[in-house]
Amino acid sequence: MLKFDAEKFIDEGKKGYQLREKIEETATKLYDEGVRNIFFTASGGSNAVMQPFNYWMEIKSDIPSYLITAADFLATGSKKLKKDSLVILLSKSGDTKETVAIAKKMEELGVRTVSFVNKEDTPLQEHSTYTIDTFGYHPQEMAFYFLIGKILQKNQEFSDYERFADELKYLPEDMNLVAEEIDEQARNFAEKYQNADYQIWVGSGDLWGTTYCYSMCVLEESQWLRTKSVSSPEFFHGTFELVEKGVPVVLLKSEGPTRAMDDRVAKFASTYTDEFEEFDMSNFSLPHISKEYRAVVEAPVMWAALRRISLHLEDVRNHSLDKRRYYRVVEY
């Protein structure tokens, strides 16, 4: 399979899983000190990675939580930010300007921060109360499951957290299987849509971050392909009027509570365009994940599937995923 190193992924997953105890200790300490509310804040793709966790908290937890772009949070602040707030930051490089600026500001204000980074000794770590270095191990969501899952458990909102967290041990293995299961569809997709002048991407629930990010951070940023992303319920409040023959509509289908909205999109799009494609969570086998947790892990699982599209697009279009016109190339 193209650029697929199953063993490396499993090995990284194991290392990522080994962080569990340390992260749970951090979560316990934070919770015991008191958590009035949580701000998830980062930029671009990193913000999108945290969307499912904010979503999870919105639905399941009494603790108020907010997902806010780092630049916005810097510019506006929030009256809800208090001494016993918790600010969760994510920056792979550990040097994203706005994210580091927030860590510094929180340090001054005496507000606790937990920063997720992919390497040691970064400016972000220097200014964070706690740093969780995941060394770039995939899936990066693993560490968030431990942190947020444990907080929910402590708050009496996730009684079977331990069982869920135990199953995560095999998530990388199951993600590899998803990659294999989807690869042929991904190849066909890349070949068919490699020159599409425009694509509508639709998703819902905790796959919204993935939908938003895949279209923006992969198709737009790294392949220079035009997209519109819209959530499944919002699709029917404007964007769907653009659908006609020859307009690609791509749906990421959730197994969570918003699935009926995805079904509605599928029904509409398959009627009005001949270029409707869906990637359906329910088609993935995930042998190690219990039925009740499938919807909880769908963001990283769907990402594993979409990663196959990215690699095939790179290949068939002869356009490196790392090629940029502007990002870290020119000053702006």
Added chain:
Amino acid sequence: MLKFDAEKFIDEGKKGYQLREKIEETATKLYDEGVRNIFFTASGGSNAVMQPFNYWMEIKSDIPSYLITAADFLATGSKKLKKDSLVILLSKSGDTKETVAIAKKMEELGVRTVSFVNKEDTPLQEHSTYTIDTFGYHPQEMAFYFLIGKILQKNQEFSDYERFADELKYLPEDMNLVAEEIDEQARNFAEKYQNADYQIWVGSGDLWGTTYCYSMCVLEESQWLRTKSVSSPEFFHGTFELVEKGVPVVLLKSEGPTRAMDDRVAKFASTYTDEFEEFDMSNFSLPHISKEYRAVVEAPVMWAALRRISLHLEDVRNHSLDKRRYYRVVEY
């Protein structure tokens, strides 16, 4: 000026303003009963109308608030929804399916709802605790300023609310002036971009709802033009890689705390595309609005400007703003 009835707008504005006392009484009653948190919920354009108010509360208030699509709220619920929550609904027609379903559900749960509608005797009114009928008077945001402004004042977060609300009396007049000030630019815009195959729309802060909605609910829904909308800080995390000569980038420039992000977009876009356009709040005169409130009213003010583009697009493209392929035309 094309399809411009200044007197009718002023007259509607007066009637809308007359609702102030009644709305403030409702706000006071709700506040005195206790408001643990606020859920703003609606669909499509109505959700976008409420975005600035959720944004305002996020920044200025201790009261947690959430903006959530009605269909999502129905599907997932929220653990934060309690007896002393307040659910704010908006449906112009008063019969939007998901919005009515939420009102019914809240009725069963004993949670208070305030519904904004544009006509009497709707299903939404039937199931809402309070209904504010604005009879379609523009700007529809007026009623929200009274409700949310008063709640903020009661919560010691908007001490000069009365002065602000007094100034709103002249907002319709100032909006008319904006329409006149922008009309030539709007006509030129419509002529130049009437056949654009794709446009990137960018905005920030409390103009994000306007940016999102104008591109989706007007350009896409009523003119069948392809758009991508993205917030100013997020623009630099993907979408900007698509910018090159011949790609239209349209910026709605705020006077609020996020203006520096808009400036950054303007600087970038004006360098890399020859089709950069901006609509800048600071160019509007707004003689009756104090400097410190200009940023608070920018959503309806910008809408007054954009409305001119809509009317000119309709005219130059000979494509009615009411023409739909699917919405309320076919079953889906």
